[in-house]
């Protein structure tokens with residue numbers, strides 16, 4: 001197991017999240033071949049960014065690195081705290097970060113429909129049909145191969161993040177009419193910024 005995953009603490013740098021439609025989000029990412037310190041640092045920062053967003057998954061292309069890896073955590077806790085002035089903050093805990101480098105699906109089975117969102121498409125939620133159970137082969141931050149079996153939300157999250165490596169966003173799974181509407185709105189929002 002990787003050292004920093006064992007006792008993950010929330011330290012890192014907040015990275016900018018690329019929003020749709022940006023070219024990097026529709027590009028097929030390239031495999032990771034160098035398992036060095038800069039990869040570890042980038043992953044730490046991605047986790048930090050994901051937890052603070054907050055989100056349950058973040059893929060490298062979303063932070064402008066067109067590389068085949070993503071991070072997820074479908075189990076951490078997020079508690080809202082209101083101080084005496086009425087200001088809201090969040091207490092994050094029980095981190096169970098997982099990192100998947102150069103992932104490949106070995107099996108997909110069943111179907112499950114779930115409403116998905118994406119940090120690259122803020123404010124949009126759509127129902128997407130995915131496989132309910134998956135088996136994934138991947139490498140850890142040392143380049144060592146592992147097998148991951150997942151079901152339900154964890155499987156959904158892995159498939160959503162994997163799509164980012166293929167240049168696919170979740171609205172690519174919905175009707176073209178709906179997708180074009182969302183695309184137009186987001187492009188407009190970007191221009192008015």
Ligand code: NI
Nearest residue numbers: 117118119120
């Ligand atoms: Ni996403």
